[in-house]
Each structure stands twice: as C-alpha cells, then as structure tokens.
Amino acid sequence: MKIASIRTILFKAPLETPFVTALRRVDSLEDLVVIIEGDDGSIGYGEGAPTPQITGETIGSMQAAIDFISPQLIGKEIDDFSSLISLVHTTIVGNTTAKSALEIALYDLKAKAQKLPLYKMLGGTRRSFRTDITISMGETGKMVSESLSAVSLGYDTLKIKIGDNPQKDAERIKAIHKVLEGKVSLRLDANQGWSAQESVALLESLEKEEIMAEFIEQPVAADDIEGLKYIKERVQTPLLADESVFSLKDARRLLEMEAVDYINIKLAKTGGISQALALADLCASYQVKCMVGCMLEGPISVAAGVHLASSRADTVTMLDLDAVALLASHSLKTDTLFNESEIVLSDTAGIGISL
Numbered sequence: 318m319k320i321a322s323i324r325t326i327l328f329k330a331p332l333e334t335p336f337v338t339a340l341r342r343v344d345s346l347e348d349l350v351v352i353i354e355g356d357d358g359s360i361g362y363g364e365g366a367p368t369p370q371i372t373g374e375t376i377g378s379m380q381a382a383i384d385f386i387s388p389q390l391i392g393k394e395i396d397d398f399s400s401l402i403s404l405v406h407t408t409i410v411g412n413t414t415a416k417s418a419l420e421i422a423l424y425d426l427k428a429k430a431q432k433l434p435l436y437k438m439l440g441g442t443r444r445s446f447r448t449d450i451t452i453s454m455g456e457t458g459k460m461v462s463e464s465l466s467a468v469s470l471g472y473d474t475l476k477i478k479i480g481d482n483p484q485k486d487a488e489r490i491k492a493i494h495k496v497l498e499g500k501v502s503l504r505l506d507a508n509q510g511w512s513a514q515e516s517v518a519l520l521e522s523l524e525k526e527e528i529m530a531e532f533i534e535q536p537v538a539a540d541d542i543e544g545l546k547y548i549k550e551r552v553q554t555p556l557l558a559d560e561s562v563f564s565l566k567d568a569r570r571l572l573e574m575e576a577v578d579y580i581n582i583k584l585a586k587t588g589g590i591s592q593a594l595a596l597a598d599l600c601a602s603y604q605v606k607c608m609v610g611c612m613l614e615g616p617i618s619v620a621a622g623v624h625l626a627s628s629r630a631d632t633v634t635m636l637d638l639d640a641v642a643l644l645a646s647h648s649l650k651t652d653t654l655f656n657e658s659e660i661v662l663s664d665t666a667g668i669g670i671s672l
C-alpha cells in the first residue's frame with residue numbers, strides 16, 4: 318500500500334478545569350490530528366498538541382512542518398517503513414510534536430496493514446494500565462480539595478504541579494500530604510520553577526518531616542544539567558528529568574553523569590514512537606526506569622503513549638498519561654478504554670482511535 322494523502326484537522330476539546338503549571342495555563346485543548354490515507358482506502362491517525370513553552374511549537378508551526386514533510390512521504394510504500402520514519406526526521410530539524418503526530422499516523426497505518434494492535438506490533442503484551450492524575454497549581458485549599466476529589470475517583474497517584482514559589486510550594490505539598498498521608502503516592506512536578514539551591518532546601522525540609530515524594534520532576538531549568546546533578550547528590554527524593562530530555566543525546570549525557578534517577582519519555586519531545594523506543598532502550602541499558610508522560614493532548618497521541626509503554630513494560634514502570642481524563646468531553650471514537658486512572662488498550666488493529 319502506498320501513501321495517497323496526508324491532511325490535518327484542528328481538534329478542540331473542553332477541559333474539566335483549567336490546566337495550570339509553572340510554565341503555562343491552558344483553558345481548553347487545541348491540537349492537530351493527522352490523517353494519512355493509503356491508496357487502498359486504509360487510514361492512519363496521528364495527533365500532537367503544541368506546547369510553545371516546552372517544544373517551541375504552535376498550531377501554525379506544526380501545520381507548516383507537516384506541510385513541509387508530507388510531500389516527501391506521498392507515493393511511498395508503507396512497507397518501506399524505516400525510510401518513511403527517516404524522512405520524517407531528516408527533512409527538517411526540531412518540530413518534535415509535528416514529527417510525532419506524523420509518526421503516530423504512520424505507525425497506526427502500518428499496524429492496521431499488519432492487522433495488529435500497535436502494542437503487539439511493537440512487541441508488547443500488556444493491555445491494562447493505571448495513570449496518575451495532575452493537580453493543577455493554584456491556591457493550597459483548592460489543590461487539597463482537588464486532590465481529595467481525585468482520590469474519591471479512584472486515583473492512587475497524584476502529580477502535584479508546583480514551581481511558582483518555593484515557600485508556597487512547600488505549604489501546598491504539606492497540606493496535601495496531611496490530608497492524604499498513606500492513601501496516595503505523590504509525584505511533584507515543578508516544571509523548571511526552582512533553582513538548584515531552592516530545590517535542595519525545599520526537598521530537605523519535606524524529608525525532615527518524612528514527606529517522601531515518589532519523585533521530584535524537573536525542578537530546575539531544562540539546560541541546568543549541573544543543577545540536576547547538584548540536587549541528586551544532596552537529597553533522598555528521586556529525581557526525574559522531563560524538559561531536560563528530548564533526544565537520545567540529551568539522555569545519554571544525563572545517564573553518563575548519573576544526574577537523575579528517572580526519565581520522562583514523551584512522544585511530543587522525542588519526535589514520535591521510533592525515538593521514544595530508542596530512548597527507552599537506552600535507559601534500559603543504564604538500568605534506569607522511565608515514565609511515559611504526555612502533554613495536555615488528545616486521545617490518539619495519549620493512546621499511542623500507552624502502546625509505547627506496553628512495548629517496553631520492563632523499563633516503563635510509571636505512567637503520566639492523564640490528558641484524556643483532564644478533558645470534559647471529546648468527539649473521537651475510542652476502542653481504548655479511558656476510565657479515570659484505568660486505561661485498557663483494545664485488540665483492534667492500530668492505535669484503536671478514529672474520528
């Protein structure tokens with residue numbers, strides 16, 4: 318089967334509540350769905366949501382990158398898969414979310430051609446997963462009540478967004494810990510908001526009160542690799558790199574320096590599934606466990622992340638794939654089950670989501 322056409326549609330969905338991190342506030346989701354049609358009528362779906370503050374992309378830049386890459390792919394055989402993937406990555410540098418959206422659609426199309434669910438095509442067996450849920454940054458009382466609501470919905474792991482002010486952050490974490498001690502695991506994500514010294518002081522103060530988070534995610538600026546190492550050498554709380562790792566090169570540097578405990582793999586940072594698989598394999602070779610995370614994005618790309626996690630289940634031991642749970646509603650047809658913390662992949666061919 319040859320690739321006959323590539324187009325995109327703007328996908329919009331309302332959120333349950335505004336999504337607030339140290340980097341941005343989002344009031345509703347807008348992303349791009351990529352639709353690749355084969356000359357036999359089969360269709361592959363991909364998706365990507367721009368996060369200008371993290372990948373530097375916008376809807377406009379994603380569209381431009383997809384328009385630039387697509388002519389290279391039209392007319393090519395899906396069986397020539399590795400050269401299609403290589404074209405996605407070599408036609409233009411950067412633009413990782415746009416590349417990911419295209420790659421996801423290519424993987425969906427290939428899995429459908431092989432009549433396999435994507436996780437099986439990638440060598441996985443596991444179908445059932447649990448995700449954490451993000452508690453947006455805000456006033457302490459609101460974060461506490463949202464944490465309690467999440468637990469009543471069945472979540473056992475909360476990802477607490479902090480990073481705008483270390484004093485306030487300590488107060489937020491302590492307040493949530495106080496009402497939920499022993500009931501949930503707390504993941505902390507400062508989205509680059511602190512300095513290395515602030516991170517150590519804050520984490521030491523939590524540890525003194527026996528508040529042990531599952532990990533602290535990206536406390537310092539993405540390029541502050543020395544800062545990550547400084548923190549890791551001084552605190553007990555495990556350290557997870559997010560914005561510091563897009564590529565294999567980024568990861569190799571951190572792994573060689575033993576600067577972090579875990580790495581957050583996101584398709585929107587790696588440029589899609591092919592490099593995400595390579596990144597998981599690299600981490601496995603250093604015996605470093607990973608989380609598969611997501612941006613605030615839609616069901617197709619989140620499901621693609623779950624298929625990825627299934628295929629590397631020994632290395633990917635944590636999931637932060639809550640973006641669908643954060644939506645109030647959406648219009649896509651999903652065979653994949655998204656039921657709050659529970660995500661179950663279907664055995665239909667491909668990713669299991671369509672328009």
Ligand SMILES: C[C@H](N)C(=O)N[C@@H](CCC(=O)O)C(=O)O
Binds near residue numbers: 338341506610613
């Ligand atoms: C949605 C997910 N739980 C999450 O927090 N992802 C990012 C932020 C993504 C965004 O700004 O869209 C993260 O920093 O881990």
Ligand SMILES: [Mg+2]
Binds near residue numbers: 508535559560581
């Ligand atoms: Mg993060």
